[in-house]
Amino acid sequence: MTENDKDIIETEPQPEAPKKKHNRFVQYFINLGARIKGWFVDKFLTVKDFFSGLFRKKPKDEFAYDGPQLSKGEKFRRGLKAQSGWLFVAPALILMAVFTFYPIVAAFVNSFKQGYSSTTGAFNGWGFDNFVRVLKGDTGTGGANFVQCLVNTLILTFISVPLSTLLALLISVGLNSIKRVQKAYQTILFLPYLTNALAMGAVFATFFKIIGTKSYTETVGMVNIVLGWFGIDPVDWVGATSPHWQIGSLSIPWAKYIVATIYEVWSGLPFKILILFSAMQSINKQYYDAAKVDGASRWTVLWKITAPMIMPQISYLLVTGIMGGMKQYSAIVGLFGETMGQAYDMGTMVGYLYNYIELGQMGYAFAGSLMLFVIIMIITFINNKVTKKRTTYR
Amino acid sequence: MRISIQHLTKIFPSRSRGGKAVHAVEDMNIEIPSGELVGLLGPSGCGKSTTLFMLSGLESPTSGKILFDDQDVTTLAAEKRGVGLVFQNYALYPHMTVEQNIRFPLDNMRIKKEEGNARALDAARLVQIEDLMTRKPNELSGGQQQRVAIARALVKMPNVLLLDEPLSNLDARLRLQTREEIKRIQRTTGITTVFVTHDQEEAMSICDTMVVMKLGIVQQIGAPQHIYDDPNNLFVANFLGTPPINIFKGRIEGGKVYIGDEVVSESPFGQGAPCTAFDDREIYIGIRPEGFIYDENGCLTLKVDHIEVMGRDKSVVSVHESSTKPTVRCIIDSDVLLPDAENLKFRIKPNKMVFFDGVTEERLREPLNVFKGTVEGGKVMIGQEAVAETSLEDREVFVGIGSDSFVWSEEGAFTLKTDSYESDGKTATVRASHEASVTGTVRCTLQGKLPQETEELKFAVKAGSVLLFDTTTKERLA
Numbered sequence: 001m002t003e004n005d006k007d008i009i010e011t012e013p014q015p016e017a018p019k020k021k022h023n024r025f026v027q028y029f030i031n032l033g034a035r036i037k038g039w040f041v042d043k044f045l046t047v048k049d050f051f052s053g054l055f056r057k058k059p060k061d062e063f064a065y066d067g068p069q070l071s072k073g074e075k076f077r078r079g080l081k082a083q084s085g086w087l088f089v090a091p092a093l094i095l096m097a098v099f100t101f102y103p104i105v106a107a108f109v110n111s112f113k114q115g116y117s118s119t120t121g122a123f124n125g126w127g128f129d130n131f132v133r134v135l136k137g138d139t140g141t142g143g144a145n146f147v148q149c150l151v152n153t154l155i156l157t158f159i160s161v162p163l164s165t166l167l168a169l170l171i172s173v174g175l176n177s178i179k180r181v182q183k184a185y186q187t188i189l190f191l192p193y194l195t196n197a198l199a200m201g202a203v204f205a206t207f208f209k210i211i212g213t214k215s216y217t218e219t220v221g222m223v224n225i226v227l228g229w230f231g232i233d234p235v236d237w238v239g240a241t242s243p244h245w246q247i248g249s250l251s252i253p254w255a256k257y258i259v260a261t262i263y264e265v266w267s268g269l270p271f272k273i274l275i276l277f278s279a280m281q282s283i284n285k286q287y288y289d290a291a292k293v294d295g296a297s298r299w300t301v302l303w304k305i306t307a308p309m310i311m312p313q314i315s316y317l318l319v320t321g322i323m324g325g326m327k328q329y330s331a332i333v334g335l336f337g338e339t340m341g342q343a344y345d346m347g348t349m350v351g352y353l354y355n356y357i358e359l360g361q362m363g364y365a366f367a368g369s370l371m372l373f374v375i376i377m378i379i380t381f382i383n384n385k386v387t388k389k390r391t392t393y394r
Numbered sequence: 395m396r397i398s399i400q401h402l403t404k405i406f407p408s409r410s411r412g413g414k415a416v417h418a419v420e421d422m423n424i425e426i427p428s429g430e431l432v433g434l435l436g437p438s439g440c441g442k443s444t445t446l447f448m449l450s451g452l453e454s455p456t457s458g459k460i461l462f463d464d465q466d467v468t469t470l471a472a473e474k475r476g477v478g479l480v481f482q483n484y485a486l487y488p489h490m491t492v493e494q495n496i497r498f499p500l501d502n503m504r505i506k507k508e509e510g511n512a513r514a515l516d517a518a519r520l521v522q523i524e525d526l527m528t529r530k531p532n533e534l535s536g537g538q539q540q541r542v543a544i545a546r547a548l549v550k551m552p553n554v555l556l557l558d559e560p561l562s563n564l565d566a567r568l569r570l571q572t573r574e575e576i577k578r579i580q581r582t583t584g585i586t587t588v589f590v591t592h593d594q595e596e597a598m599s600i601c602d603t604m605v606v607m608k609l610g611i612v613q614q615i616g617a618p619q620h621i622y623d624d625p626n627n628l629f630v631a632n633f634l635g636t637p638p639i640n641i642f643k644g645r646i647e648g649g650k651v652y653i654g655d656e657v658v659s660e661s662p663f664g665q666g667a668p669c670t671a672f673d674d675r676e677i678y679i680g681i682r683p684e685g686f687i688y689d690e691n692g693c694l695t696l697k698v699d700h701i702e703v704m705g706r707d708k709s710v711v712s713v714h715e716s717s718t719k720p721t722v723r724c725i726i727d728s729d730v731l732l733p734d735a736e737n738l739k740f741r742i743k744p745n746k747m748v749f750f751d752g753v754t755e756e757r758l759r760e761p762l763n764v765f766k767g768t769v770e771g772g773k774v775m776i777g778q779e780a781v782a783e784t785s786l787e788d789r790e791v792f793v794g795i796g797s798d799s800f801v802w803s804e805e806g807a808f809t810l811k812t813d814s815y816e817s818d819g820k821t822a823t824v825r826a827s828h829e830a831s832v833t834g835t836v837r838c839t840l841q842g843k844l845p846q847e848t849e850e851l852k853f854a855v856k857a858g859s860v861l862l863f864d865t866t867t868k869e870r871l872a
Binding site: 284286287289290291292293294295296297300304305308309311 | 447450451452472473474477478479481482483485487488489490498499501502503546550
């Protein structure tokens with residue numbers, strides 16, 4: 001474009017000028033703005049009226065206090081005093097703003113920056129490119145595959161969390177029905193909770209690990225030895241030759257899933273038992289007496305009385321367990337090493353994010369974290385809907 | 395179903411080492427006829443709830459037996475006894491609807507759905523909650539929850555209905571209504587019902603039979619009115635009645651009963667012949683509030699503190715130095731005019747006054763009726779009439795027969811001349827005379843089959859209740 005061309009455009013007003021072409025991303029927000037405006041128009045409101053209405057002074061209350069008034073200074077001082085609560089929450093608010101709210105907003109904004117470089121902050125335009133590439137697995141860096149990580153995370157979470165909650169329920173019932181050495185059992189069951197996840201994962205891996213070369217095997221691992229007693233051939237549970245099913249580009253390393261699930265269930269038990277057991281102890285004993293007189297079997301008592309009575313705690317465990325499961329990382333690293341199995345075939349969502357942060361591809365990490373956030377939101381929402389009906393009887 | 399409790403004992407071991415074991419129930423013996431409403435009454439901690447839980451099978455007794463009809467259920471599990479139990483706080487499952495709660499026992503019995511629904515509805519109708527079937531317990535009032543609990547207990551058609559403090563969680567008005575309701579349901583179903591309460595008014599108002607307990611020991615068993623009128627000891631007298639009985643310290647001298655310097659009774663039994671058996675003894679005198687009659691020439695002087703007007707009647711609240719309680723309460727008709735005086739004199743209705751030993755706190759009972767008799771050929775003879783059998787050799791004896799050992803019978807061997815006869819339909823008191831009587835008037839209290847009042851009555855004497863004494867040493871003969 002030359003200098004002259006510019007003048008022409010500025011000097012000649014064009015009332016019917018064609019609309020400027022935005023890219024898809026910007027256009028989306030323009031449309032969104034138009035729709036919001038449309039909503040107000042439908043309600044016979046202008047946007048300005050709506051907001052001025054929010055701050056309009058309330059009509060005078062004829063029964064309002066009409067006695068002697070305070071001085072302006074006193075009013076100010078008292079007003080300040082009434083607001084002094086903010087002062088107390090300010091440190092927390094400021095810290096959260098810096099370390100929580102800002103990163104969330106920044107991640108949201110930056111995930112739409114295409115070709116974002118974390119070192120220079122440069123990017124080449126707005127758009128959904130990051131999301132598309134992440135979902136297609138077309139990141140061009142040889143990093144983890146998003147769909148693989150998502151499937152891994154979902155499968156592990158939705159098998160291990162319900163399973164460990166169910167087991168915790170049964171163990172708690174058993175614990176509740178014994179009288180002697182109850183405290184000792186309780187302590188033993190709680191011990192795993194005090195142990196570091198990485199250390200536990202590493203120890204756990206040795207149970208399953210085959211040590212040796214192709215020609216010479218030192219040990220097939222404890223689990224394989226035990227399975228061998230029942231005539232089951234050794235399985236490479238955690239190693240490079242671990243068996244898996246291939247579905248398209250997706251790999252289902254079932255042996256590793258079993259190991260990870262056993263680990264997750266086991267490490268998740270203590271906290272769940274603690275919660276469920278204490279919930280059970282707070283159930284009025286008369287419910288059980290009543291059930292006994294009415295001839296209820298142990299099974300009936302468990303499913304018709306105990307479980308519904310501690311439904312709030314069960315639902316709490318399911319919700320927090322699933323949220324935690326969606327964010328699991330250290331346990332998998334502990335079990336399968338830093339690359340989460342063979343080239344991230346056991347990768348999790350959080351593992352995916354770390355991987356791309358390490359590779360310097362912040363854009364993909366942002367996009368991935370945003371999707372993780374949305375998925376957790378959706379799951380939690382469904383969870384609440386399902387369990388709410390069963391927990392609101394008190 | 396008849397319930398028989400035999401030597402029932404429950405001992406809870408102490409929690410701490412070296413602590414004392416708690417004897418919750420000790421050697422309890424009760425026979426409950428089929429279809430009766432029985433109330434276990436006592437202050438908290440007297441073992442009444444423990445007894446109930448032992449009946450239900452939730453607690454197992456330390457020793458003793460429980461029989462339902464003739465079946466020993468002592469070791470039978472709770473669910474096999476066929477009892478319905480209503481808990482103090484109802485124990486309704488909060489996550490189930492009313493219908494599910496009522497159906498719960500039926501579901502456990504694997505009863506078909508249609509039949510179960512019909513039975514649940516029947517039970518709900520009986521307690522009038524059929525409109526509330528879809529509600530949850532927390533959407534019901536206390537009284538409605540109570541009904542649901544009763545319906546749940548009744549729906550499996552139990553042999554025995556057990557209620558643990560069923561009214562204690564209700565407000566005063568609802569309590570009154572619900573206790574009538576319980577009585578009605580019990581009458582309609584005819585189920586033998588045992589209920590526990592610490593409220594004597596509640597127990598007296600609906601029970602057929604009342605069992606008064608204290609510290610695990612049964613104090614008295616009987617019809618409410620009988621226990622009220624004729625308490626066995628100071629505890630029972632004190633526990634029954636609102637306002638409570640007035641207790642005075644007194645003594646017996648020359649067969650007369652004194653409070654302070656005033657003679658309140660000519661005999662330690664309220665009425666009847668003078669008796670010197672309890673002379674020179676410190677006693678407690680219990681006088682029911684309604685037992686006072688204002689009389690200028692009365693035998694007891696009370697210093698008036700104030701008068702409470704209740705409408706139907708009025709209470710004279712006064713003080714007396716011999717009273718064991720701070721105030722003495724007399725309830726008199728509201729139309730009796732009282733002079734505005736500091737001291738008032740009262741006459742006392744003899745049947746509203748009871749005497750207790752000053753040490754044991756046991757009721758002073760009329761002593762044995764003693765007759766001059768002989769043993770002839772293994773038979774105890776009074777005059778020409780044989781009253782019992784014995785293994786003693788022929789000799790002269792004193793024959794002691796308790797007033798409750800007489801049984802009226804047309805073929806009875808023992809004939810008494812009737813002096814007076816009082817009856818309330820269930821029990822009767824006969825005062826009679828006999829030539830051979832050493833103790834004067836013969837007193838018989840009768841239960842069960844009652845005779846018409848005639849000049850002469852024939853009695854049999856309960857087997858094993860005749861006591862024989864030496865005529866000179868007055869020692870008991872084995």
